[in-house]
Amino acid sequence: MTDDEKKHWDQSGAKSYLQYADLMVVERKRTLTILEKLFAYHFQQRKGLTLLDLGCGDGFVTEVIRSKNPDNIFYLMDGSNFMIERAKERLKGSGLFFLTETFERYLAKSPDAGKYDCVYSANAIHHLDWWDKKRLYSKVFRELKPGGLFINTDPVAPASDRSEQWQFHLWRDWMRESAEARNLAVKTELINCVPSEYKRRPENKPDGLLEQLQMLQETGFRNVDCFYKYAIFALFGGTR
Numbered sequence: 242m243t244d245d246e247k248k249h250w251d252q253s254g255a256k257s258y259l260q261y262a263d264l265m266v267v268e269r270k271r272t273l274t275i276l277e278k279l280f281a282y283h284f285q286q287r288k289g290l291t292l293l294d295l296g297c298g299d300g301f302v303t304e305v306i307r308s309k310n311p312d313n314i315f316y317l318m319d320g321s322n323f324m325i326e327r328a329k330e331r332l333k334g335s336g337l338f339f340l341t342e343t344f345e346r347y348l349a350k351s352p353d354a355g356k357y358d359c360v361y362s363a364n365a366i367h368h369l370d371w372w373d374k375k376r377l378y379s380k381v382f383r384e385l386k387p388g389g390l391f392i393n394t395d396p397v398a399p400a401s402d403r404s405e406q407w408q409f410h411l412w413r414d415w416m417r418e419s420a421e422a423r424n425l426a427v428k429t430e431l432i433n434c435v436p437s438e439y440k441r442r443p444e445n446k447p448d449g450l451l452e453q454l455q456m457l458q459e460t461g462f463r464n465v466d467c468f469y470k471y472a473i474f475a476l477f478g479g480t481r
Contacts, residue, residue, distance in 0.1 A: 262301075264425065265435060266364060267415045267474045272394050273305045273363065275469050275476055280306060280359060283390045283480070288312040290358040293384070295377075296320075296344070296365025300328030306361075307332070316357075318342050344369055348376050352383040360385060361392045361478075367447045374448060378460045385481040391462065392478035396439070398447040399473060409436040411472040450475050 263269055284290060290313040294303045297317035307315060314336045319325050320343030329339055344365075360381045369377060381391050399405035413432055420427040439445055450467060454477060457465045462479035469476040 267471045292359045293357045295362040300331040302363045355386045359390045363394045367395045389481045394476040396473045397450040397475045408472040
């Protein structure tokens, strides 16, 4: 998130996202459960670790991980003052550090080499262009301890126009089914326009999944893989 995007996010985008995230982000809760399980599989001893939540939003992802792994240190970073305040309301207790900082400012700083055991991010990195994604993955790699884990769950760009059509259909179908299951009165025309509105917004800059997996490998990450994908929403990462 750049400084200009931060202004918009604080004013309106954040509130809208929080209101509709579970409906708009395909399998949001399932994906975060998988993220937490990957964390549990990787670390045999899940105490005394230092974790960084990049683009933490209201702290929902950290809450999922912390609920089962409380005896760790969590840093939560977001460029939105509104989101940081919501995260503070959601998360209480010791071992929590909140950082109001955009990706732009984060990338401008020298890395804290070997500071974190785990870095994770949800639905945030797609706001960066290709070059800044590359810079971010490089910085995350340098900030991870040897053997550290990086997991990103994020929208990715389809490989072709035809693939985009299929994946947008999957996305619309999932939203309709999710709304029906929750007895939400959401107009079909509103659901149908979500993918095109997402694509239209200039702050959304997704890159392809395969290209980002290759980027992680070239950066030096090991065990790089995609662990889950539904429509344009993917969960991927690797270890240092």
